[in-house]
Amino acid sequence: MVCGTIAHVSETTAPDTGTALDDADLARARDGDDAAFTRLVEPLRRELHAHCYRMLGSTHDADDALQDALLRAWRGLARFEGRSSLRSWLYTVATRTCLDSVERRGRRALPVDLSPASERTVMSDAPLTEVAWLGPYPDAGLAAGPAAPEARYEQREAVELAFVAALQHLPGNQRAVLLLFEVLGFSAAEIAETMKTSTTSVNSALARARKVLAKRVPPGTQQQSLRKIEDERLKEIVGEFTSAMERGDADALVALLTEDVTWSMPPLPHWYTGLDAVTDFLVKVPLGSCGSWRHITTSANGQPAVAGYLRAEDDGEHVGWAIDVLTLRDGRISEVTSFIGREHFVAFGLPTSLP
Template identity: 70%
Template structure:
């Protein structure tokens, strides 16, 4: 049995679903849909791919429900189907990356940087609802820890079998024996995959998670930092922005390939580009992305006479200061965070209740 408990499905709904009742199947799946989507995101590092693969996995589950004999929980069986769908998808897709994975930092601001269309990029994740899945103390990673940018980017450096084994064991609490069955392999192979994956984890994932850091900062101080960042961009206040950053801060903007590290380089970039070369900014209220503080950034569009979505800015914190800014430049992400498609000119600045 899995280390993570779950309620048994309704026998009546299970019988109805096996007989072709799609409403009964939807009722069986709904309690697990959110966590299955997060699982697909961890495996694929893309919210859009997670949407597609989860839909494919549920279609496979619907078609194969007659083969569910009840020897495991429905939840375990659904994870088996979803994991295999993710592994199939991973074989046909390029591994996703962040700009910091692909080359050295730029020493001078790049004006007019062009997206690297040939690169598959890690995408931000709207984590509303995560953390509700019951876990046991021996599960190593909390649900939100396991969607943090550092963890998700690290997973992309692993082969599919190692990625799946690590997530299923360390995040979801399945045993090596269960994982062997789910992945149609041996316990020895699972343990070997786990050992190799843990070596990569130790070299690429910070020892202190963002969840622990955020608890130490506190919600009020964190909100002050995020809204001060928004105010700095909206007012062009370089000194305020600099005061929020660590000495070794990094700033990246996928799909743009160039990135910056160190307070001097980031300051030069910020002054040259977002503060003085982009136009007028407005921001959403603070949101959460990948279990980390974030904000939606909007740029003024004179033709439409409104502020249009520009980027989801995700912050990695060290104490109360920002250690990393990852600005995901794609308006299509905004809907997933429940953010409006535009802001009117009169929209108040974030620090005053935006």
């Protein structure tokens, strides 16, 4: 690692737990009033964006997909008859838009998907630019609880890194079916209408998707783990992590980690697992050869996170380097995923540099 360097869209009848339809604004929007359309969709924009992220694994791709989906919805609004909720119809449009994107771009990955862990620190690690990497999600304002009574996953559980990473191993149709059913509470019949297929195909896709996720997603979610930790203790863990990084205190940092901890840094391809390998990496790279660090606490993927700023020279400013997403288990850090890149700071609304 070198530091510093519209088609027709039919309506479905899924449960509506969002804002009630404003009939006056709907009529105005059908007549071409874009301000009325904006008022209709704005309360739903955040959850639609999260849905696009779950489908695509990238905040940037989710931005593009949501913009495209709302444009499709605006152009096709005359065909929306109100037999279902506007929210349900917009999810149909957004899902089909994301499926188009999945077909074009394929899936996103983390380093652990590509190769075994490295036993020794790789000092010459360089970004692997030909890989489409999974990105972090700025989850501030994301609602807690399921989107519908029938849904299995809470909204925050459904953006956790392990869950979104596992989704990337599913074909687009299975990804969509699982999210519509397990996260949003659509019925199999409603999903079949959305996907233009049969309920038999939907149930088959759902069964296959569940089988894959059962192998790739830990039995306990991060939300369950975090609920076992008092808020003050969680703040202490994050504070101790950032303080140890800034002091260059390897012993204090290692004391926070589980024995089977993993550390990865997309877009760098090498990653480390186990306390010995991770300690060797920490001593040689972030605490050894990089420079000085400053941090801002944030939240990503429903998990605690810190934004790391690196200063390679004594007289320079600290420049945004990586968003470190922390996975916790039994009060310790079991995984650190450092998403390197200044573009992530922009998506999180964070400054790209600090004095």
